[in-house]
Every structure is written in structure tokens, then in C-alpha cells.
Amino acid sequence: MTGPLVVNTQDGTCWTRRGARRNGEDLYAPEGVCDCPPYVMATLAELAEHGIAGSTDVLPVPIGQPEQHGRRARIAELIGEVKPASDGLLEQLAESVRDRREHDHPTWEDLYCLNLVSFMGERMGTVLRRLLDAEARAERYRIAWGMARTRAVSTGGAADRYAARARDAQEVLQRMLFTVIAGQLALHEANRERQELRARVAELEAERHSTNEALTEAVEALAANRDRLAESADVQLPVPAAGVPVTAREIVRNVLLLHYAGTPNPALVVDTLLRNAWAEEQAAQAAAAEGGER
Known part of the structure; x- marks a missing residue:
């Protein structure tokens, strides 16, 4: 195995080297996948078709993700243990934004807007929690989609290899059949x-x-x-x-x-x-x- 230990593709997926084929070609699997069958792993050439953003021979360091993960962790720590906002609460907050935008603003102190802002501010923690959960789900979906795409590409390559092997086996069987027929003819002539x-x-x-x-x-x-x-x-x-x-x-x-x-x-x-x-x-x-x- 001579390829890099870690490969980062342009879609943000981090691939780690897991093994090699018989011909020495390295096989890679997504970082978050613990058990990946060899026939669905991707080669360096297959990853290059999707665009390689970087590679290294040290521990995985996905491009752009450490900063995002750190920011999400800080936000989660700041909002504390809150539940994500429900659909009804989001609808109420949307109505508050509309009312604040459309009502007549007096020249003096606008107590109506202040009440709306106070109402929305008190419930912003639940909105942030829902936003963090949605981003986490989106990231998991993106990784799963990348894995499915890689699995499809690898499965297609495996199917092509198996088809080639089947054709080779069929040719061998045909040659064996011709040999048997020739032997039978020779035996008949000898008899x-x-x-x-x-x-x-x-x-x-x-x-x-x-x-x-x-x-x-x-x-x-x-x-x-x-x-x-x-x-x-x-x-x-x-x-x-x-x-x-x-x-x-x-x-x-x-x-x-x-x-x-x-x-x-x-x-x-x-x-x-x-x-x-x-x-x-x-x-x-x-x-x-x-x-x-x-």
C-alpha cells in the first residue's frame, strides 16, 4: 500500500485507507464507517473522479469541518439543555416577525415591537437547538449519500469484474467442451x-x-x-x-x-x-x- 492514509474529497467527505486489492491498489472507506465490505470500498482513482480536495498520511483532518464542529459545540453549550422548537412555535415566531414589520411604528418608544422582540428572544434557544439538530441530520444524510454513491460505484465495478470473470469461465468451458468432443471423435475413430x-x-x-x-x-x-x-x-x-x-x-x-x-x-x-x-x-x-x- 503506497497511497495516502487519508483522502478528502471536494464534497467534504473524509476517506481513510482500509486495505488493498490483490494487485496492490489501495481501498478507502468513509471515516465514520467502522465496518465496510471490501467490494463497496473505493479506490484512489474512483475518488479522483469525484474530485480530491486534499490528502495526508496522518490522522484524519476533514477540511472545513473542525471549525464547524467547534462552533456548533459552543452554541450547544451556550443554549444549554433545551428542547428543539416545535412547528407551532416556529409559526408563532414567524407571525411575530410579520407583525413587527407591518404594524405602525410610533415616533416615541415602540412598546409593541419591544414585546415582540422580547417574546422571540426568550424562545430563540429552542430555535437554535432545532437548527443544530437539523444541521447534524443534514451532515449525516450527506455522509450516507456519499457512502451510497461510493457503494454504487464500487458495486458497479465489482459487477463488471464478475461479468468479465464469467466470460472468461465461459470461454474456458467452451474450450473444454471442444476438447471433449474432439476426444470423443478420436475415440470413435479408434474404435x-x-x-x-x-x-x-x-x-x-x-x-x-x-x-x-x-x-x-x-x-x-x-x-x-x-x-x-x-x-x-x-x-x-x-x-x-x-x-x-x-x-x-x-x-x-x-x-x-x-x-x-x-x-x-x-x-x-x-x-x-x-x-x-x-x-x-x-x-x-x-x-x-x-x-x-x-
């Missing part, structure tokens, strides 16, 4: 791709089963006609040694060699086909594994 990959894996598994069945039939046919096919074919099939198991890959290669026996260099053709088929199978298995992880 679709996963279903497609699962369908592809099912197709590959069905194809593998079909291939296994075809291989089984080919192996059976090869076992039944090995001797006849070996004698009639130009290709010499390798004969496994006794007790050495024959793998499925070797069986497939032998079948393909028999199928491509009439082509030039059948061994190269069969090996190329087997490498391509092996590469496709590895790619399908990798795609299936990636789909399962998703």
Missing part, C-alpha cells in the same frame, strides 16, 4: 479402426485355417503318390533322412516345386513366393498386435 483390424484378423485366421486344410490334403496326396510323382516329374524332391521330421514349410515347398515343375528354374520361383508369403504373414501379425493394443 472403428480396431473393429476393422479385428475383422481383418478374423479373415486372416479363416484364411490360415483354409490354407492348413489345403496343406493337409496336399500332404496326404503327396504321401499317396510320392513315388509316382517323383518318377514322372523333372524335379528331384529331397528325401528326408530316417527319423528326421518334415516341417510344414518343407512340405509346402515340395508341393509348389511339383506345381511349378514345368517352368524355368522352379526352385527360384518357389523360394520367391514363399518369401513374399512370409513377409505378408509377418505384416498381418504386426497389424493384429497393434489393433489388440488399441
Whole structure:
């Protein structure tokens, strides 16, 4: 807090520093207000809009008010404990002033005027008391009006700040909503791709089963006609040694060699086909594994 301790505005209100906002801006409240909420306090800039008559860093000294308060105190002490004048008494005093002004004044001693002056003088204490009370009420009303005006200005500023915060919160919620929608779309697309990959894996598994069945039939046919096919074919099939198991890959290669026996260099053709088929199978298995992880 770097602002002055006391600020006097041109309407005669004395403002004292009570606190500060988060950004360090000082907050002021009228001197006579003991408990003032922060959201209705005024800043130095808001007080400047109403006109600053003076400021200080010492105890409050409202401009022009000490002399007025001292004069009122002296008058109250002089008139003593009297009640304020009633409306009926003020009307009587007004009539006395009128009668004194309008009656015919003699050239000799004017006893009528003297009686009227004496009557009004005896009752002037009550009139002064009513005047002091009226001035005190007017001062309280003026302070209350200043507080209400400051409260209205501060409330308007608070409403603007809350509206700005609400707009910021709405923008944040909109961004969050867009993020959620994008995530839902991405999830839907991932689920679709996963279903497609699962369908592809099912197709590959069905194809593998079909291939296994075809291989089984080919192996059976090869076992039944090995001797006849070996004698009639130009290709010499390798004969496994006794007790050495024959793998499925070797069986497939032998079948393909028999199928491509009439082509030039059948061994190269069969090996190329087997490498391509092996590469496709590895790619399908990798795609299936990636789909399962998703």
C-alpha cells in the first residue's frame, strides 16, 4: 500500500485507507464507517473522479469541518439543555416577525415591537437547538449519500469484474467442451479402426485355417503318390533322412516345386513366393498386435 492514509474529497467527505486489492491498489472507506465490505470500498482513482480536495498520511483532518464542529459545540453549550422548537412555535415566531414589520411604528418608544422582540428572544434557544439538530441530520444524510454513491460505484465495478470473470469461465468451458468432443471423435475413430483390424484378423485366421486344410490334403496326396510323382516329374524332391521330421514349410515347398515343375528354374520361383508369403504373414501379425493394443 503506497497511497495516502487519508483522502478528502471536494464534497467534504473524509476517506481513510482500509486495505488493498490483490494487485496492490489501495481501498478507502468513509471515516465514520467502522465496518465496510471490501467490494463497496473505493479506490484512489474512483475518488479522483469525484474530485480530491486534499490528502495526508496522518490522522484524519476533514477540511472545513473542525471549525464547524467547534462552533456548533459552543452554541450547544451556550443554549444549554433545551428542547428543539416545535412547528407551532416556529409559526408563532414567524407571525411575530410579520407583525413587527407591518404594524405602525410610533415616533416615541415602540412598546409593541419591544414585546415582540422580547417574546422571540426568550424562545430563540429552542430555535437554535432545532437548527443544530437539523444541521447534524443534514451532515449525516450527506455522509450516507456519499457512502451510497461510493457503494454504487464500487458495486458497479465489482459487477463488471464478475461479468468479465464469467466470460472468461465461459470461454474456458467452451474450450473444454471442444476438447471433449474432439476426444470423443478420436475415440470413435479408434474404435472403428480396431473393429476393422479385428475383422481383418478374423479373415486372416479363416484364411490360415483354409490354407492348413489345403496343406493337409496336399500332404496326404503327396504321401499317396510320392513315388509316382517323383518318377514322372523333372524335379528331384529331397528325401528326408530316417527319423528326421518334415516341417510344414518343407512340405509346402515340395508341393509348389511339383506345381511349378514345368517352368524355368522352379526352385527360384518357389523360394520367391514363399518369401513374399512370409513377409505378408509377418505384416498381418504386426497389424493384429497393434489393433489388440488399441
